[in-house]
Amino acid sequence: MPKLTRFLSDALPVFWHAARLPKQLFAINPFDGDCLPSRVRLFHPGSDRPSLPFPHRWNFHDPIRILETYFHAADDEPGPGRHNRYLDVPGFAPVLVTRDPGIIRAIATATGDRPGQFDRDTMPSIGIARATGKDTLLFANGAEWKKQRKIAACPFGKTTLYQPEQFGEFAETFRTTVQQRIEVLREHLASHDQESIDIRLEPEIKVVMLEMLTNNFFGAEISYDELCNRYVPALERVIDHIVSDTVRNKLGIPWRKLPGVTKRIAQAKQDDAAFEELTQCVLAPRSENKALWKQFKSDAPDAKLISNLKVFLAGALEATTSYATWAISHLARNPAAQEKVFQEVKEIDVYTPETLASATYLRDVLNETLRLTPSLYFLPRRATADTWVNTADGRTLFIPNGTHILLDVWHANRHEDHWGVQASGYRANEFAPERWQHLAASGCATKDILHFGFGHGPRVCPGKHLGELEVSLVVGAFVKTFQFQANNDVTPVRAGVSTKPADGTRVQMSLR
Known part of the structure; x- marks a missing residue:
């Protein structure tokens, strides 16, 4: 019976695609409703669209351009096809890409583990699963995802993180780190008789983010030098490998089992060993009930936690670094906004939840950062059944079973229709923290x-x-301690697992 079940689960998608094949060959729209998406051609010779509408070996390093391809010339199109596009290749499930905030919200809300709900499409994250394991909050679906979510809820909850003792530990560790980096900067400026320094901040921020996670959150005791010189470089290379492995490794070959006959494979094995070592470092304090491990309400054995720990560690280097580097990059190009943040934080000597809550303009800066330059630039979903989606403003969209869905947050947040002058008081593509007060x-x-x-x-x-x-x-x-400005007025985006400023957040900075 298990073999028969497995055969049917593998065969049904084939039958489903075969049943749809005539409609695909005649280019009949598989969607329905009053948010009907318009069709994107797989190949479009003679057009000036930026890329092909799917990742391949020569374009996967620029996923933002792949998303832009779906909306090439879309602003000239009236109706719902302006913000909703689809690709339907004979023999494959359709792909829906939407930059409509109402549709994005409706699909994200209707995601879950119940029958018929949308689930996370794991196809874009198979490289992550091969590097960290499949039993994670990021990759798992259905009942497994729900179990992982329940385990993580308590230690990651706001109530736990904002307890005075725990919050104080974060603030104290960061204060120590800042003092160390200030002293290094002072020594550099003094030795070179300079008042300012030209620096790429991304490498420094990565170390700080990883330090707060490993030492504060998990209670490990890893030195700044170890994080800077060993673990951060190894994780950077692991993450780069994750991106390329997702596209290039179509056969799913476990590269860890390959002999280290090439320099690239040998380096990958060394980086994987460092990743494993770091994971064990943050797991060890669990036996002593240190830091937030004491909030961890689960009797799961250590071996069951390793995959999620790897995701959290990689996430510290990706999403939080993206968030912080974009915020600093925007402030480096907006001196007036930088000064307003400084006026809010200059008298803060001890960071508490209350003092952070009182810094309302800083909060607006961070919200604007996530709007204009989100770390998660798209959200992948998959329809598990024929589904009607209903938006908050009463619109409908029928999505057929098996559809791959890309909720294009990056372009939704940058479009004038949704975040422009009429909608928010400011142009959608400009950094304007005042937008949130408006x-x-x-x-x-x-x-x-x-x-x-x-x-x-x-x-x-x-x-x-x-x-x-x-x-x-x-x-x-950072704003309280340093004055900083960017060398260029604009910076392009670099996108992979998350987005980051392409210049590595290069600024000219000096002590205040």
């Missing part, structure tokens, strides 16, 4: 102005509150 004064409810920076719905990022805490501390302390 929206509040206009009577917009928080639930109606979603930037999806941490996702939305049941599968919202479990590290949301931890990320907000870490980035608030980093950006607040």
